[in-house]
Amino acid sequence: MMASGISALGAMVIDWIEGLGRIVLFGMEALGASVRQLRPRRLLDEIYSIGVLSLSVITISGAAVGAVLGLIGYDVLNRFGAEQNLGALVSIALIKELGPVLTGLLVAGRAGSAVAGEIGSMVATEQLDGIRMMAMDPVDFVVAPKLISFILVMPLLSALFIAFGLTGGYVIGAQLLGVDPGSYVSGIETNISFDDEVAMSLIKAFVFGTIVGLISTYRGYTAEPNVVGVSRATTASVVASSVCVLIADYFVTALWGV
């Protein structure tokens, strides 16, 4: 009984490692393809559909999260008579953690699922085979521009999320709850440095962009060629991307030395 349990666990671990190996090779193939031949027109199309079409979700969510941080932060700081530090609290929370992480999760939900569904549908309707029959490589033509777009777009969306979050916190803290506007802004200026908070934020966004892009394209590419397969790929893409973003968040934060 115990031996079979260990054996099943071993098989699961081996499966997991094999899967990880396949996804890494897939990512290297896609990145290699983009280095060999950049397709500017397709890249712009993907940046539009992954980045520009995510703008409303990112900006509205950013403002809402910033506003909530303003409310809760004010409540907590007010107990210690430190409400003038609201700008520092909101900015550090947004820049080091909430901005990149929530952007990663939102992009995984909106663009990641769309990409997995799109590529999965292309598998199911033989469009990828159609590309192969035209002596082209679907990884090069379809996957690579999407993956690169995720990597490029995520830091920009994260920055936008943070900007709207800081604005949301300002509106609630300074305009509604009476925190001095100058203190709010100077709290941000004095507590945020490019080398530490901003660099960490950018690195997180870059890592999350790579993770979401890789998982969503891989899940779509390996989808079973039917409706159920596409649906499973879409769900798996969102779940796996979200979990991996959160796990990666811990490691980047820990390695950064916080």
Next chain:
Amino acid sequence: MAEQAIPRAPVQEGDVEVENLSLSFGDHVVFQDLSCRLLYDQITLIMGASGCGKSTLLRCIALLQKISSGHIRFGKEEITSLAPRQAKQFRKRIGMMFQHGALLDSMSVFDNVALQLREHTKMTERDIADAVHQQLESVGLKNVDKLLPGALSGGMKKRVALARAMINRPEILFCDEPFSGLDPLAVRMIEALLQDVSQSTRVTMIITSHHIASTLRMADHLVYLVGGIAISGTPEELVRHSDPRLRAFLDAAKGGPLGGSG
């Protein structure tokens, strides 16, 4: 699946020869030692009941499906062992019209047809536009450049797919179920188009179909797949063939509820 004994002509440059092809998906055996020949410069139709492996055979020959064992040769060239890069080069010599078109949804009709020329030639955009328009007109389509595939009817999709498959002047054209899902008039139109293409380009055409009426009208050569064997010959030979399964298949097609299939 072995080919039933028929007299064999010597292999010509451009013939596709399938020898002892075996393929299984798990426990399900699709082909077991299947052998057949698809002839150069002729229209060969692969027919058989649903699920007999017609499309799978086509996918094997197009190198879209890995085989368990056996050989596929194009002329004298063995293609089953081609490396990915060589397989890509081989595919420049073939065109494929998929059952549902397989047109890229996100690209216009024009861009779908132009794609190969943009990828594999150094033609100018003006020359590409001329070639694409000429190709679309040859399949009876005008003023559809800017439409997305989603806006096309089934018949139009197939014609665009044919235009796309023929744009680079392939030596072999594969057509997977070109008549499926079409009304009788559209079937006749696609049939005429394929015959025109065959006569005007000397392309080796390999078509899968269970549309018996069209099959018998247009095929130079038939391959009938049925549990265990492949029976090949001209349409006249197969109509007179004594194999009871083939007879039953042909009789069922003639004596169906509509007395034939278009």
